[in-house]
Amino acid sequence: MLPLKIKEVAIYYPENVVTNEMYIQHFEKRGQDVRRFLELLGRKERRINTDPNETTVTMxxxxxxxxxxxxxxxxxxxxMIIFTSQTPETTVPSNAMQIVAALKPQPQTITYDLNANCAGMTVALEQVSHYxxxxxAxxxxxxxxxxxxxxxxNDNDPLSYAGFGDGVAAIIVERSADATSGVxxxxxxxEATTIDKMVYPANGLQQTILEQQDFANIHMVxxxxxxxxxxxxxxxxxxxxKHHIDPQAIKYCFTQFAYNNIAKIKEHYHLRDEQVTYVGDRFAYTGTSSPFFAFHEGIQNGTIQRGDIVLLWTIGAGFELIATLIRY
Incomplete structure (x- = not known):
C-alpha cells in the first residue's frame, strides 16, 4: 500500500436546482416520454449553472x-496541482495554470491538466499516489x-440534456506515515468499442474550426x-x-452516470444499500468528479469512516474503466 491518505474532500455545485419535470415537459413537446429513462438513470434533480461568468475554473x-x-x-x-476536466475553460494555458494564477503557490509546484474524460479524477489519484x-519531496x-x-x-438528446449536472470536487492527498491508509x-x-458514440467536438477540432462548425453540442449515439x-x-x-477482500466488508463509490448499472453491480455482489453511496438522484452526472461526490457524501453521512476500504470505479468515454482500492 502506498503511504498516503486523502486528507480532505470538498465539493462545489451551483445553487440552481432543476427537477425532472422540466425535462419531461421539454421532451413531451418533441413526442418523447422520458419518465422511464430518467428512472433508469436514477435522476430526480440536478444542479445547473445559470451564471454566464461561472466556469470550470471559478467553480x-x-x-x-x-x-x-x-x-x-x-x-x-x-x-502538486492536477486539474482534471473534459470541458476545460481553456486548453492554452492549462486550467491548472489558471489555478496557480489565483492561488500563487510556490514556484516549484508541479502543475498540469489531465483529461481521461469521466475517469480523469480517479486516474489522477492513482497516478499521484505513485508519484x-x-x-x-x-x-x-x-x-x-x-x-x-x-x-x-444537446437539448434533443435526453441522456446529455437531462442526465448531466454541474459540479466540482477537490481533494488533498497527503503523505502519511500511517501504514493503515493509502492507495x-x-x-x-x-477497449475502443464505443469510440464514436460520445464525441466532442462532434466532428473533431480541425474540421470544426476549418469549416466554422458549431462547437455547442456533444455528439452522442x-x-x-x-x-x-x-x-x-x-x-x-x-x-x-489479490488482496483477500470480502466484497461485503468494504464501501463503494461509483460513477454516477447511470443507476441501472450500479443496481446490477449491487445485485451481482449482493451488496447492501449502505455499502454503495449514490448521489446521482440529487446531482445527476457531474463527469470526472462524480465518484468523489459519492465519496464526499459517504464521509458526510458517516457511512465511510477512517480505516474503511473503499473501491472507486468509473468510466471514461471510448471506453476506459478504472477501479481503485483505497483505505481511507
Missing part, C-alpha cells in the same frame, strides 16, 4: 477554498475534478451501457482475490 476555486480550509493548509503547502511514493497534492457538462449538452491498488480496462459490466466484474474479482 474549482470555490471547491479548492473549501478543501484547503478543511485541511488547514494554504497554497504554500502544495507541491508521491517515488518523490519524497511531495507532501501534499491537490487534485481537482471540474466539468461543466450541461454547457455542451492499495488499481486496475484498468480499455445510444449504446448499451451494460457492455462495461463483464470487464468490471473481472476487475473487481481480480482485486478482491
Amino acid at each position: 474549482a476555486l470555490k471547491a479548492i477554498e473549501q478543501v484547503l480550509t478543511k485541511a488547514q493548509l494554504t497554497a504554500d503547502d502544495l507541491q 508521491m511514493a517515488s518523490n519524497t 511531495i507532501q501534499h497534492a491537490l487534485i481537482i475534478g471540474a466539468d461543466a457538462l450541461p454547457l455542451i449538452a 492499495i491498488d488499481a486496475m484498468y480496462h480499455v 445510444p449504446f448499451d451501457g451494460g457492455i462495461v459490466l463483464e470487464p468490471t466484474y473481472h476487475m473487481f474479482d481480480t482485486l478482491f482475490e
Whole structure:
C-alpha cells in the first residue's frame, strides 16, 4: 500500500436546482416520454449553472477554498496541482495554470491538466499516489475534478440534456506515515468499442474550426451501457482475490452516470444499500468528479469512516474503466 491518505474532500455545485419535470415537459413537446429513462438513470434533480461568468475554473476555486480550509493548509503547502476536466475553460494555458494564477503557490509546484474524460479524477489519484511514493519531496497534492457538462449538452438528446449536472470536487492527498491508509491498488480496462458514440467536438477540432462548425453540442449515439459490466466484474474479482477482500466488508463509490448499472453491480455482489453511496438522484452526472461526490457524501453521512476500504470505479468515454482500492 502506498503511504498516503486523502486528507480532505470538498465539493462545489451551483445553487440552481432543476427537477425532472422540466425535462419531461421539454421532451413531451418533441413526442418523447422520458419518465422511464430518467428512472433508469436514477435522476430526480440536478444542479445547473445559470451564471454566464461561472466556469470550470471559478467553480474549482470555490471547491479548492473549501478543501484547503478543511485541511488547514494554504497554497504554500502544495507541491502538486492536477486539474482534471473534459470541458476545460481553456486548453492554452492549462486550467491548472489558471489555478496557480489565483492561488500563487510556490514556484516549484508541479502543475498540469489531465483529461481521461469521466475517469480523469480517479486516474489522477492513482497516478499521484505513485508519484508521491517515488518523490519524497511531495507532501501534499491537490487534485481537482471540474466539468461543466450541461454547457455542451444537446437539448434533443435526453441522456446529455437531462442526465448531466454541474459540479466540482477537490481533494488533498497527503503523505502519511500511517501504514493503515493509502492507495492499495488499481486496475484498468480499455477497449475502443464505443469510440464514436460520445464525441466532442462532434466532428473533431480541425474540421470544426476549418469549416466554422458549431462547437455547442456533444455528439452522442445510444449504446448499451451494460457492455462495461463483464470487464468490471473481472476487475473487481481480480482485486478482491489479490488482496483477500470480502466484497461485503468494504464501501463503494461509483460513477454516477447511470443507476441501472450500479443496481446490477449491487445485485451481482449482493451488496447492501449502505455499502454503495449514490448521489446521482440529487446531482445527476457531474463527469470526472462524480465518484468523489459519492465519496464526499459517504464521509458526510458517516457511512465511510477512517480505516474503511473503499473501491472507486468509473468510466471514461471510448471506453476506459478504472477501479481503485483505497483505505481511507
